[in-house]
Amino acid sequence: MAYGQTGTGKTYTVGRLGKDDPSERGIMVRALEHILSSMSFETDRVAISYLQLYLESVQDLLDPEKTNIPIVEDAKTGEISLPGASIVEIKDLEHVFHLLQIGEANRHAANTKMNTESSRSHAILIIHLQRSSRIKEENSSLSNDTHDIFPDDLPLVLKSKLLIVDLAGSERIDKSGSEGHMIEEAKFINLSLTSLGKCINALAENSPHIPTRDSKLTRILRDSFGGTARTSLVVTIGPSSRHYSETSSTIMFGQRAMKVVNTIKLKEEVDYETLYKKVEREVDQLTSEMERQQKLMKNEKMQLDKKLKESEGSFHDLRMTSNIRIENLEKEKCQLESAVKTLMRDLEEERGQNNLLSEQIAELEKLVNENKQQQLENLSRMKIFTDTTKEHEKEMEELLRQLQEERRCSSSLKDRMSVLQQELCDAQSSTQLQESMAHELEKKLTKVTEEFTSQVQSLKEKISELISEKEVIYEELKSTQEKVQQEMLHRQGLEDQILRLKWSTSDICAEESKTSYGMVRSGSGLGNAAFVSKSGKIREALSGQRGTISKIFEEVGLPNVLALLKSEDLDVQIHAVKVVANLAAEDINQERIVEEGGLDALLSLLETSENTTIHRVTAGAVANLAMNGSNQGVIMNKGGARLLANVASKTEDPQTLRLVAGAIANLCGNEKLHLMLKRDGGIKALLGMVRSGHAEVIAQIARGIANFAKCESRVISQGQLNFPFVPQMFHSCFFSGELLQLQLETFSLVYSTAKC
Ligand SMILES: Nc1ncnc2c1ncn2[C@@H]1O[C@H](COP(=O)(O)OP(=O)(O)OP(=O)(O)O)[C@@H](O)[C@H]1O
Known part of the structure; x- marks a missing residue:
């Protein structure tokens, strides 16, 4: 900037053209001359805008019609631009002269006292410089994002702007001698210069606020003084002492401006246009490369398809060959399986025969078990025989296991064949491998077949051994059968003896049906002596028969006899009861029969059987x-009295009633059981049997009453005798001669008891 009083040589210093004499040239021409001499038209570009600021209006000196050009400030970078101004690219120095001449011609000037050609406007020459460059990453100040996209060899543009300002004169209005319209001019000039001075002052003082918006001059120069720009100020003064104050003011202005500290910053940015072109070129290259690759791939695919077809043909041939081999192998496998089946059949037959043998053995065991004497011997034989059979069974199992192994071998052969099939399928690329595998399989098959043949041979040998053992078993079986035959004959003899015994028992029972069992023989009741004397002969006969029974009893054993009480055969059951009854007649057997469970069996028969006998x-x-x-x-604890009473209520058979009455009469002899006899209905049943009217029944009833009364007489002193059945008996019975004595004795006892 050239600052100074009017006529002190600002325009002379800055804007002189010096077209013919280089020494006459001002800073504008010299600067452009210097730039043009050092630039390369391939990479660099220089353009100018020439403006004037007149009455706070920006005008284009290169195109005077453009007035009031707006001043635009970039919000991000703070750069100032004048979008409406002409920007003319410079090619050579002549062009510079031409443009500056145009601008000079259009600049507003007026006569002042100080200067006949005083510049009344601020002339601003803006030189736009642009230099293309390629900067590596380490030297670049570009953002990381830009480098991420274009990592190296970035097309960059260095931009610069040089403003050369020829300010209007800075003198005061009065001194300049301006009048009318010129006063207005002077006011605007002073306004812009004053605001420029304020900005310089603020910058010199590092004030936080720089008042650049006060005038258009400071707005245009905003990015050109202070901050990142380099600013040079030419101060022009007049040598005359008359201009002392102006000179002083100008110099002070210059001094303040010297305090302004600037920090220059290089402005660079990516040349996106070039970059775009470059990328577009690369895209084209890549597209053509891709098309070329696609073409190549297509050709390769065709070749591969051709090869694939050829491979499929060869694979088909290979599969055919493999199928033929598999069929042959399967045929051999079928043959082997049929051989195995034949062997299995033979083994099954052998097993069937062995089963028959086992059944026969089981039958023999059954027969042998029937005889206890021979049982142990037969058992030992059977054990030996069973052991032998088990051994044979073990051998059979072993043979079966071997056979299963053969089957497993066969299945593994199947598996191997399936694997071979799989391998054949997989062997698209290698026929040789397939053949070698098939050859190997054939070898394995041959080996397995040989093993199988040898095993079959050994099986055959074992089968022949089994057959010889079977013959030995047959011999043993024959001898065992003969022994069983002998045992059966012996058993037959024993059964004959049992039959004879049954018959003899029947005879004894027939006799007994007319008498009684041992109860009448025992002498616990009244009238016993008379009865015994009358039946003495019978008892002698019975005694002989009981001897026979005792012998049987000793031979057979009480448990076996008692077991017959539970026989399914009614005839056997009846005879068994008869035998037990006779045994019970003996004092020696009575307790033993009860201990061995005979009483339980008898009471069970009383309860469950419907048979009167x-x-x-x-x-x-x-x-x-x-x-x-x-x-x-x-007997009482097991409910015997209740069961006897039940039988008595169901039957009218005098013999049965006689025996039931006898049983209750015997129980009446035990004073401890009287309460239970009453509770279980024994006394009531005894009394009820009077309805029979049969002498022998009455006799037993009378005996029971006598036993009861005899016991009661012993306890009468301790309580009152309740004997309600006596009158009933008197009323119901008739007195036979045989029983008269017994009944008299009974009644006398009853009455004596009652008296007490
Ligand atoms: N160094 C110099 N040598 C010879 N002549 C000079 C010199 N400086 C200025 N002049 C002459 O002085 C006159 C006024 O100069 P100039 O127009 O450059 O002053 P100015 O400061 O630009 O005035 P204004 O502010 O009014 O335009 C011109 O005729 C110029 O030729």
């Missing part, structure tokens, strides 16, 4: 057991 004979047996004092309590 069973009822009769069982009642006799219970009556005999009831003769024993210790048995009486057991």
Whole structure:
């Protein structure tokens, strides 16, 4: 900037053209001359705008019609631009002269006292410089994002702007001698210069606020003084002492301006246009390369398709060959399987024969078990035989296991064949490998076949061994059968003996049906002596028969006899009860029969059986057991009185009633059981049997009453005798001669008891 009083040589210093004499040239021409001499038209560009600021209006000196050009400030960078101004690119110095001449011609000037050609406007020459460059990353101040996209060899543009300002004169209005319109000019000039001075002052003082918006001059120069720009100020003064104050003011202005500290910054930015072109070129190259690659791929694909077809043809041939081989192998496999099946059939036949043998052995075991004597011997034989059979079975199992192994071998052969099939499928690329595998498989198959043949041979040998062992077993079986035959004959003899015993027992029972069992023989009741004297002969006969029974009993054993009480055969059951009844007649057997469970079996028969003979004979047996004092309590505890009463209520058979009455009569002999007898209905049943009217029944009833009364007489002193059945008996019975004595004795006892 050239600052100074009017006529002091600002325009002379800055804007002189010096077209013919280079020494006459001002800073504008010299600057452009210097730029043009150092620039390259390939990479660099220089253009100028020539403006004037007149009355706070920006005008284009190169195109005077453009007036009031707006001043635009970039919000981001703070750069000032004048969008409406002409920007003319400079090619050479002549062009510079031409443009500056145009601008000079259009500049507003007026005569002042100070200067006949005083510049009344601020002339501003803006030189736009642009230099293309390529800067590596380390030297670049560009943002990281830009470098991420274009990592190296970036097309960059260095931009610069040189403003050469020829300010209007800075003198005061009065001194300049301006009048009218010129006063207005002077005011605007002073306004802009004053605001320029304020800005310089603020910059010199590092004030936070620079008042650049006060005038258009400071707005245009905003990015050209202070901050990042380099500013040079030419101060022009007049040598005359008359202009002392102006000179002083100008110099002070210059001094303040010297205090302004600037920090220059290089302005560079990416040349996006060039970059775009470059990228576009690269895209074109890549597209053509891609098309070329696609073409190549297409050709390769065609070649590969051709090869694939050829491979498929060869693969088809290979598969055909493989299929033929597989068929051959499967045929061999079928043959092997049929051989295995034949062997299996033979083995099954052998097994069937062995099963038959086992069945026969089981039958033999059944027969042998029937005889206890021979059982142990037969068992030992059977054990030996079973062991032998188990061994044979083990051998058979071993053979079966071997056979299963053969089957497993066969299945593994199948698996191998399937693997071979898979491998054949996979062997698209290698026929040789396929053939070698098939050859190997054939070898394995041959080996397996040989192994199988040898195993079959060994099986055959084992089968022949089995056959010889089977013959030995047959011999043993024959001898065992002969022994069983002998055992059966022996058993037949034993069964004959049992039959004979049954018959003899039947005879004894027939006799007994007319008498009683041992109960009448025992002498616990009243009237016993008379009865014994009358039946003495019978008893002698019975005694002989009981001897026979005792012998059987000793031979067979009580448990076995008692077991027959539960026989399914009614005839056997009846005879068994009869035998037990006779045994119970003996004092020695009575307790033992109860201990061995005979009483339970008899009571069970009384409860469950519907057979009258069973009822009769069982009642006799219970009556005999009831003769024993210790048995009486057991009978009562097991509900014997209740069961006897139940039988008595169901039957009208005098023999049965006689035996039931006898049993209850025996129980009546035990004073401890009287309450239970009453509770279980024994006394009531005894009394109810009077309805029979049969002498022998009445006799037993009377005996029971006598036993009861005899016991009651012993306890009468401790309580009152309740004997309600006596009158009923008197009323119901008739007195036979045989029983008269017994009944008299009974009644006398009853009455004596009642009296007490
Ligand atoms: N160094 C110099 N040598 C010879 N002549 C000079 C010199 N400086 C200025 N002049 C002459 O002085 C006159 C006034 O100069 P100039 O027009 O450059 O002053 P100015 O400061 O630009 O005035 P204004 O501010 O009014 O335009 C001109 O005729 C110029 O030729």
